[in-house]
Amino acid sequence: MHNQPTIIAIAYILGLTFQILVLSQVQFLGYLTPYYYPALLLLLPPTTNQHLLLIMAFFTGLLMDIFEQTGAIHASALVMMVYLRPVFLRLVSTQSGRELGKLTVSTLGLKNFSIYIFIPIFMHHIVLYFLDSLSFYNLDIVFFRALQTSILSFFVITMIHGLIAKTKLR
Amino acid sequence: MGKLLAFFKRNSSELLFLLLQVIAFSILVNTKSFHRSQFSHVTAKWSGWWMEKRNIVDRYFSLQHQNEVLQRENAHLRSIVNEGYVLDQPIYFPVADRHLMQQYRIFPGIAVNRSFKKNNNAIMIDKGSRHGVRPGMAVIGPKGVVGVVKDVTDRYASALTIIHSKFRLSVKLKQNDFFGTLLWDGRDYRYAQITDFPQHTDISLGDTIVTDTRSSVFPAGIPVGRVVAFEHNPTGDFIETRVKLFTDFSALSAVYLVEDVLLEERKKLEQLEIE
Numbered sequence: 001m002h003n004q005p006t007i008i009a010i011a012y013i014l015g016l017t018f019q020i021l022v023l024s025q026v027q028f029l030g031y032l033t034p035y036y037y038p039a040l041l042l043l044l045p046p047t048t049n050q051h052l053l054l055i056m057a058f059f060t061g062l063l064m065d066i067f068e069q070t071g072a073i074h075a076s077a078l079v080m081m082v083y084l085r086p087v088f089l090r091l092v093s094t095q096s097g098r099e100l101g102k103l104t105v106s107t108l109g110l111k112n113f114s115i116y117i118f119i120p121i122f123m124h125h126i127v128l129y130f131l132d133s134l135s136f137y138n139l140d141i142v143f144f145r146a147l148q149t150s151i152l153s154f155f156v157i158t159m160i161h162g163l164i165a166k167t168k169l170r
Numbered sequence: 171m172g173k174l175l176a177f178f179k180r181n182s183s184e185l186l187f188l189l190l191q192v193i194a195f196s197i198l199v200n201t202k203s204f205h206r207s208q209f210s211h212v213t214a215k216w217s218g219w220w221m222e223k224r225n226i227v228d229r230y231f232s233l234q235h236q237n238e239v240l241q242r243e244n245a246h247l248r249s250i251v252n253e254g255y256v257l258d259q260p261i262y263f264p265v266a267d268r269h270l271m272q273q274y275r276i277f278p279g280i281a282v283n284r285s286f287k288k289n290n291n292a293i294m295i296d297k298g299s300r301h302g303v304r305p306g307m308a309v310i311g312p313k314g315v316v317g318v319v320k321d322v323t324d325r326y327a328s329a330l331t332i333i334h335s336k337f338r339l340s341v342k343l344k345q346n347d348f349f350g351t352l353l354w355d356g357r358d359y360r361y362a363q364i365t366d367f368p369q370h371t372d373i374s375l376g377d378t379i380v381t382d383t384r385s386s387v388f389p390a391g392i393p394v395g396r397v398v399a400f401e402h403n404p405t406g407d408f409i410e411t412r413v414k415l416f417t418d419f420s421a422l423s424a425v426y427l428v429e430d431v432l433l434e435e436r437k438k439l440e441q442l443e444i445e
Contacts, residue, residue, distance in 0.1 A: 076191060
């Protein structure tokens with residue numbers, strides 16, 4: 001009925017556009033920018049080829065870096081997060097997510113969805129801000145800023161995917 | 171050979187992960203070594219295009235604010251030019267026709283991109299070597315000091331700002347000439363620190379901090395910020411001072427580039443001293 005890969009590709013491009021054109025321009029409380037794009041890779045079907053995921057992560061991150069002029073910190077942080085994706089999947093499901101088919105709020109349940117989003121996002125943000133400062137002197141600032149941004153990103157992601165799930169239920 | 175192939179096959183995602191990380195890090199090191207600017211040459215073209223397009227939209231949102239800032243500055247300048255003064259003396263003084271010489275040439279630019287959320291913040295200005303911008307030129311905003319030009323391309327220049335972890339600025343108290351060094355601790359982009367005012371400095375809250383004559387980059391007396399807190403360090407001999415910066419790096423658009431006409435002459439003298 002539906003061509004699954006095409007839908008995923010369109011959703012991916014839409015999500016990335018939303019990140020670059022809208023979310024990247026947001027400065028919450030003066031300096032916090034929510035990052036939605038890690039969720040795009042996290043929520044791809046569990047059966048997706050890991051090599052394909054890593055390469056997609058690299059180029060998605062690099063695109064973010066070009067728009068934010070940050071060298072390759074997004075690429076590095078995102079590749080790291082995607083590399084550990086199987087570990088996060090094992091946290092919330094018994095068969096690395098294969099039995100779920102799709103990763104959405106409705107298949108995972110809100111609790112597991114939150115765990116599966118927040119932990120990788122937090123890790124991604126810590127790597128991101130650490131590479132941005134590139135020193136060990138202000139680890140406390142890096143940690144605190146990563147935590148603040150993670151909470152913001154988490155809310156944005158949960159709201160978007162919660163809304164998608166709710167619209168589909170109707 | 172077969173074993174080697176099997177090893178590659180078994181660990182293929184680990185190897186791909188490592189390969190991508192190595193590529194990412196080499197890009198990172200290339201663009202981020204602290205002495206060079208943050209703007210990579212490979213992506214500068216695309217970024218420049220994007221920033222320019224975004225800036226066209228961005229500028230409209232801050233037009234009112236930018237106008238107010240520039241208007242206030244115009245008012246200030248108008249109040250200090252000659253027309254603002256009247257002759258109050260009955261005696262005429264002989265005036266040497268050329269006793270003033272211009273040391274600083276100032277020309278305008280626009281910050282097309284700025285960062286203030288990072289640890290090392292820079293701005294990109296829409297003027298480059300073809301407009302006469304050279305590395306080492308001072309950048310000031312309508313409200314006060316902004317930074318120093320670091321790298322220059324044909325049409326763009328990137329400048330390190332006060333809120334860069336490696337930036338040091340010679341400053342003094344406006345009313346009594348005690349001097350110190352301004353630096354940024356990487357926390358809040360609105361505040362900077364001065365840690366080397368001597369213990370006997372006559373300082374009070376609300377004092378204005380301006381650039382010092384010791385700074386070889388900035389003209390003396392450019393406003394920097396206002397003292398919002400200070401503390402006598404019990405162990406050291408210094409006063410730790412917190413300064414609210416006049417320049418708001420989250421809403422910076424119009425900037426001025428300052429060319430020092432006498433720079434070559436000073437450099438020549440310094441060269442002689444070394445020899």
